[in-house]
Amino acid sequence: MSSPCPLDHFPQEVILHILSYLDLPDLASLSQVSSYLAELAADPLLHKNRLRIIAPSRIQHSLFGQGPEGIALRPTVVDLVHRGVFKGLGIERRWRDGVYLYTQRVSSIFLFLINTFLTLRLVHHSV
Incomplete structure (x- = not known):
């Protein structure tokens, strides 16, 4: 016991x-x-x-961790843009300028989707 x-x-x-x-x-x-x-x-x-x-x-x-070589363990916003995780019109420029990636009025991703839709619509009407 x-x-x-x-x-x-x-x-x-x-x-x-x-x-x-x-x-x-x-x-x-x-x-x-x-x-x-x-x-x-x-x-x-x-x-x-x-x-x-x-x-x-x-x-x-x-x-914000870094590996033994001093490289960040997480990708930066620019890395995510280049990999295609973040898509949008001018998202990299907006990030460099210090503008929010998403605001209540307009999202970069929303602008990208509108641009894609309008491009497809234009192609559809041209054919």
Whole structure:
């Protein structure tokens, strides 16, 4: 029989606050230590709090992360335009000028689609 966990004497709120800073593998290991900690590690509010505390810092790092050679891990807007992910009229120029790629009035992608539609319509009427 296992000895009682010394953390049993602390209030649940304190233990949950400490657990909110642990990663999932650490929580899985901790849940094998005692049934009391397993119950706390499975608490839905703990995981909601973990997402609020841990996830933003990880996302922030991965968005602007660089590889060992100093090359960005994510493609730039210009790379996405050249690959055809972003399509539109003057989207690269607008990006260089610091204009938003999408505004409430006119989207570059919307302009591209209108241009394509009008070109097809002109070709259809010419034939």
